[in-house]
Amino acid sequence: MSAKSGKAVVVTYPDEFAKHEIMELARAAGYEVAQVMTQREIIRSEYGVGVGKAQELEGMVAENGSKTIIIDESVTSAQANKLSALTHTEVVDRERLILYIFAKRAVTTEAKLQVQLAELRYQLPRARDSVRNSFRGEQAGFMGMGETAVDVKFRALKRQMGFIKAKLEKSRTARDLHTRERRKLGMPFVSLAGYTSSGKTTLFNRLTSETKEESPNLFTTLATTTRVVMFPNSKRKVLLSDTVGFISRLPTYLVESFKSTLDELRYADLVLLMLDVSEDVESIATKIDSCRQTLNELEVDPCKILLVLNKIDLLKDRGGSNIESDPMFKDYSTVKISAVRGDGLRQLGNRILERTGVNSQGARLTAKRA
Ligand SMILES: Nc1nc2c(ncn2[C@@H]2O[C@H](COP(=O)(O)OP(=O)(O)OP(=O)(O)O)[C@@H](O)[C@H]2O)c(=O)[nH]1
Numbered sequence: 196m197s198a199k200s201g202k203a204v205v206v207t208y209p210d211e212f213a214k215h216e217i218m219e220l221a222r223a224a225g226y227e228v229a230q231v232m233t234q235r236e237i238i239r240s241e242y243g244v245g246v247g248k249a250q251e252l253e254g255m256v257a258e259n260g261s262k263t264i265i266i267d268e269s270v271t272s273a274q275a276n277k278l279s280a281l282t283h284t285e286v287v288d289r290e291r292l293i294l295y296i297f298a299k300r301a302v303t304t305e306a307k308l309q310v311q312l313a314e315l316r317y318q319l320p321r322a323r324d325s326v327r328n329s330f331r332g333e334q335a336g337f338m339g340m341g342e343t344a345v346d347v348k349f350r351a352l353k354r355q356m357g358f359i360k361a362k363l364e365k366s367r368t369a370r371d372l373h374t375r376e377r378r379k380l381g382m383p384f385v386s387l388a389g390y391t392s393s394g395k396t397t398l399f400n401r402l403t404s405e406t407k408e409e410s411p412n413l414f415t416t417l418a419t420t421t422r423v424v425m426f427p428n429s430k431r432k433v434l435l436s437d438t439v440g441f442i443s444r445l446p447t448y449l450v451e452s453f454k455s456t457l458d459e460l461r462y463a464d465l466v467l468l469m470l471d472v473s474e475d476v477e478s479i480a481t482k483i484d485s486c487r488q489t490l491n492e493l494e495v496d497p498c499k500i501l502l503v504l505n506k507i508d509l510l511k512d513r514g515g516s517n518i519e520s521d522p523m524f525k526d527y528s529t530v531k532i533s534a535v536r537g538d539g540l541r542q543l544g545n546r547i548l549e550r551t552g553v554n555s556q557g558a559r560l561t562a563k564r565a
Pocket residue numbers: 389390391392393394395396397398408409410411412413414415416417438439440441505506507508509532533534535536
C-alpha cells in the first residue's frame with residue numbers, strides 16, 4: 196500500500212462530527228477533499244450509496260476532477276467495484292482509508308506486522324469477490340482435489356496471517372519480558388489510552404522528557420513506547436506507556452491486529468484515559484463512548500481508569516474551571532490538565548501515585564529509559 200494523494204469526494208453521514216472526522220482521516224491518508232456528499236443511510240444499496248446518489252457522484256467527480264471516492268463506511272468489494280465502474284474512480288471505504296494511514300505511519304517492525312495482519316483481515320471477507328472477478332465462469336473443483344479457487348485464496352490468507360501472528364507473538368514475548376523485569380522491581384505500570392489526537396504523546400513526552408512525535412494528524416503514534424517516570428521527591432517510580440489511539444467505528448479486527456500493543460492496557464495498574472475537552476460537547480460525548488467501548492472490548496477493568504481532561508488551556512468561556520463537574524464525566528474520577536502548558540501535572544502525578552498505591556510527596560520529574 197503506497198501513500199495516497201490527489202482529489203477525493205467524500206460520502207459521509209449528515210452530522211458535523213462524522214464529516215469533520217472523515218475529512219481529517221482523508222487528509223491524514225494524503226487526499227485533498229474536493230467535495231463532501233452526505234447521506235442518511237450508507238451501505239444499503241448495490242453501489243453502497245443509492246442509485247440516484249451514485250449518478251450524482253458520477254457527475255461530481257467528472258466536474259471536480261477527483262480520482263477517488265471515499266465512503267465513510269465499510270462496503271463490500273461488489274459495491275465498491277460497481278461504484279468504481281460507474282464513476283471511473285478508485286473507491287475507498289473507511290476501513291481501507293484507516294489502513295492506508297496505518298501503512299503510512301508504521302515505522303517499527305511490530306507496527307508494520309500489525310498493519311500487515313490488519314490488511315489480511317480486511318481482505319479475508321472480500322476474498323470471495325476478488326476470486327470471482329479473476330476466475331469468472333470457473334466451476335468449483337477446477338483446481339483439483341475438490342478445492343475451489345476461493346478455498347485456495349482463503350487458505351493462503353489464513354496461512355499468511357498465521358506467520359505474522361507467530362512473529363508478533365515473538366516480539367510481544369520480548370517486550371513482556373522487559374516489562375515483567377521492571378515490574379519485579381516493584382514498579383506499577385501506567386498506560387496512556389484515548390482517542391487519536393487527544394494529547395497522549397504530548398503528556399508522555401512531558402512526563403518522560405522524551406521527544407516522540409506529536410501532531411494534530413490522526414494516528415501519529417502506532418508503536419508502543421514505555422519509559423520510567425520518577426516522581427518528585429518520592430523515591431517511587433512508575434512505568435508509563437504510550438500507544439496507538441482509538442477512533443469511533445473502529446473495526447474489531449483492527450483492534451485485534453493491534454492487540455499485542457493494546458493488550459498492555461489490560462495489564463496496566465492504571466489507565467490514563469486522555470480526552471480533548473477543548474472540543475464541542477457532542478464530540479467529547481461521542482469520543483468518551485467510543486473509548487469506553489474499545490476499552491470494554493480490550494477487557495480493561497473500568498475501576499482502573501482515570502479520566503484525564505486535557506487541553507484546558509483552550510477552554511475559555513465554557514466553564515473551563517469546573518469542566519470536571521459536567522455530568523458527562525460522572526462515571527469517572529477525573530483530573531484536568533494542559534499537557535502543552537503543564538497545568539495540573541502535579542495533581543496528575545499525585546493521583547497516579549495514590550492510585551498505584553505509592554505515597555506522594557512532592558515535586559521533581561525525571562525520566563530514564565525503560
Ligand atoms: N492546546 C493544546 N494542545 C495540545 C495539548 N496536548 C496536546 N495538544 C496538541 O494536540 C495534538 C495531538 O497531540 P498528540 O500528543 O500527538 O496526540 P496523541 O493522543 O498522541 O495522538 P495519536 O498519536 O494520533 O493517537 C498536537 O498538535 C498537540 O500539540 C494541550 O494541552 N493543549
